[in-house]
Amino acid sequence: MFKYVVKRFLQMLVMLFALSVIVFLMVRLIPGDPVTMMLGQGAGKEAIAAERARLGLDYPLPQQYVMWLTNVFHGDFGTSITTHKPVLTEIVRRYPLTIIIAVGSTALSAVVGIAFGIISSVYHGKLADNILMFVSLFAVSTPSFFLAILLLIIFSVTLKWFPSGGASSWVGLVLPIITLGMQEVGYITRITRSAMLDVLGEDYIRTSRARGVAEHVVICVHALKNAIIPVLTSIGLRFGSLLAGATLVETVFSLAGIGRLTVDAVAGRDYPLIQGCVLILAATFVIVNTVVDVLYTVADPRIEFDS
Amino acid sequence: MKEIVQRFCRKRMSVVAGVMLILIIAACAFAPLYVHVDPLKQNLFNTYARPSAEHLLGTDNLGRDILVRLLYGGRSSLAISFSGVLSGTAVGVILGVIAGYFGGIADTLISRLIDVLLAFPGLLLAIVVVAILGSGESNTVVAIAIFSIPTVARMVRGEVLKIRSADYIAVCKVMGESSARVIVRHVIPNAISQIIVNVTLQLGTAILTTSALSFLGLGVQPPAPEWGAMLSSARDVLRSYPLPAVVPGIAITLVVVCFSLVGDGLRDALDPRLKNA
């Protein structure tokens, strides 16, 4: 098992290396000259040439890559072309907010989704099952920015429960987390429901019931214990999509997270910033996935390590 | 086949969703045949009109008929999501088959490629693709295609591996059938049910991705009527004039819900083993 874990982490490192190459190349493929973007319309030719030289854009690609990667190892992701600040500073400032939103909505969707899933599986095929599946289906099927605006109209403008945006206090994060979480609830409900249904059909559950164990104990302890592992794994694996999906709610709720930073960087052809953001997001995703994967194998003795 | 239809029909919600989906697709696809109003035809003196006999759902910011734009927008949205998902699936199937059937270096390369694509979570991949290629309808299709490649490729590869080890494939090989023949005759038919289910579910996701890209200003650009673009360009004035935003918004949700329900139904019908999933 130790060998498996090591192998998995080595694979992760190879992935991260591949990612760095791809992210670097990808950004060079983007059309449009970053310097003219940065200096704006009507900038002098000398100013443009000087800025190009300063940014190292005149070197051949492989050399630019080596320069970039060397700097990345030293924690230097370059300087943002638009804000003139170090990319790492920007990311460190922006990332926590997105992480809070993503973690918050993961937690919310996990609690609600697992509860919905259990109820659905217990009342399999009955009205409660159908209603819950339907509600979660609608949440997952509505464009999240539309859902966000609707929630704002209801809870901010009409009921005045929450501010219209901003992260100056945690109250402002409630609606974004609900918006993003609601989209995940449907997904987790389905996984929990099907995992529970699988487990509920097993012999030992029937045995427990036959032995006269109370029904809620059968479901919440005996069944859930075994059904929960694949559910938690899926939740872990969805974390990355939440990070990326946060982009939309960040815009509607005026939150300065890394998602908006990435999209603004794309719009502004801010090479160093795009590289930094995409690399960090993808790397987070790869690392989280590896960790979840390893934990899963450790937690579930049935998995063979050679496969 | 009959059995599959019967199993599908047992899920009433899926049947209802399927019928609705067919109606919606038909209404949009054949719109040019029965709607004789140009979806781009504007009337600057009749903007934001309320619903009336002439304009059943009212008009938008340029006095264009919202219902007509809804139908034409559906054509565009559905075309984008179908062509994106189908081409992505085609590429994914080919990659998956090659990786699974031939193994070796091909498998390693393809698997790593899939890993790298999967490392860009969710919307990030679409954003990156559009950032490189630029915005617009055709590039949105490419983004969605690339978006759907890795899942399909990985799934097909798994299926192929499973089937390849099955005895009858070995028998076919012994009997001298070529690789291509074995793949076409035996491997693909065995994986097809999973592929169909996956396509159905991804069609819904694709519509949501298209609208998310529109919202970020990276998707289909107006004036092209496309649901996501209609919704996002009308969102600023949602509270002054709700219809131009709410109508395409509801359409998106409805269609995505239908795709999910049909996908679920198909999964149950095509693959009894996955009945509860």
Added chain:
Amino acid sequence: MNGCAQGNNGVSRRGFVGGMGAAALAMLSSGLVACGGDSGTGSVGEDGYKDTLVVAAYGDQDTLDPQINVTNDKVLRLLYSGLLVVQEDGSIAGDLAETYDMSEDGLTWTFHLKEGVKFANGEDFTSADVVATFERLLNPDHPLRYTDTVAFIDKVEATDDYTVVMTMNTTYGAVEDTLAMQCCFIMCKSTLEEFGYDIGTDPETINGTGPYKVTSWDIDEQMTFAVNENWYLGEPGTPNIIMKVIPEASSRAMALENGEVDIVDRPAVDDVERLSSIEGLTLVSEPGYGLQGFQFNCSEYSKCQDVNVRKAISIAIDREAIVGSLFKEIGETPTHGPLVPMNRGYVDLGVPTRDVDAAKQLLAEAGVPDGFEMTIMTFDGYNKGVELAEAIKDQIADAGIIAEIVTVDSATFNATLNGLTPEEMKYDMFIMGFGGSSLDPDASLRRICVTSEDGLNTNNYGWYSNARVDELLNGAITLVDQEKRMEMYEEAQRIIYTEDPFAVYLNLRNSLFVMAEGVENFSLNPLQVPCFETIKVKA
């Protein structure tokens, strides 16, 4: 080597992610502490006025270095001031300069500086600061965004602590207006020495003589300002300003309705009617300092190279109908020339009347009697940019011109209008905003209208070329006789607007704000920038 490097990478990443987690926790707990407090609206003074003004902006500034800043609309003037300033009536007066005079030949300008002015950090303002500011801007080894703008200045010298002498390369007709521009705001010598080109990001690097100083700046989130106690013009209306960045127009409107902000910059045009009908909210919609329209690509690769084609398109368009419909809620009007009424030398040339038959006649003269197909590029960063393109497409279709609209994103837009050769340009017409950053017509016309010397569209985006216009614009700027200059600009305006159309000018853009109840003394300066420093907010 790779393996080793990757190892480092992995470790640092994990450490990094761990740090993020800690930061996230810290943020969350600080948020919990902040719970219950009123989020940033400040308190009310004894006089019944709020001590903090909250403004909802649609976007953030790129930098607060005036010599680099591109998004130079609303913030810099709160922090810095220049030698000269444009007054309410449009005339120019001394600001940091008490008086100034020009030599007979127009080549030497002498500025007598105000004494007793202090920077926000408490240092005295002297001639050394002026010299340092212009040396940085004029440095040929490190050209900046606005170095070209002041290329007419040869050198800037201090003759004593409060006298500065500027020597010009050439006689220049717009010296005063240029020196009143934001790029010529005076920066502090010691701050320049300490931070060099790092100025403009962190609050401590921003040190000017304006009414406020920056106390914090969370990019894309908010900027906070506190009164500059050393401001030489007294005390601003409200001691503190918070500028919140709210990119979504609908969210900006909601923030105003919820009472979270006092002023909203740029509400959605079609949301204005509803907003201003809400009790207590007031709309400010005044003709701004800018025009909107569609510029022609006049190059040999364009369908619009022929002057008759351009004239035909111009008169095939009903500007009153388009502007009256799209901007009716905010009362915008069609333009009457290539300049705005506030411009010096503005001539009212009227609105071209729509005449489809005449347009067809012109097309026949151009050799395309049955019309043709063309492309119009637009960008929704302009107010209703897409709708305007759609409206034009609809109207020129009557003259037989079939337009395809290409909507691009901001990055493509900027890349397209910068340094392309005519072969690389794919569009026959493209949306454009017009207006300079000063009241002098030179700023609005010369850069964009004179023939491109190197054949690239770095400034003249559509390769417009008219020998007479070149002669007029290049000639006028070297004159100091303003009367003669303005005559030349008048002729240039006529050519650009009607005889050899440079663009289809559509609407005179309005500055658009919605204010909450209690906001007093709101005003716009001649360049239509809000004077936040005078505002008071009644609680």
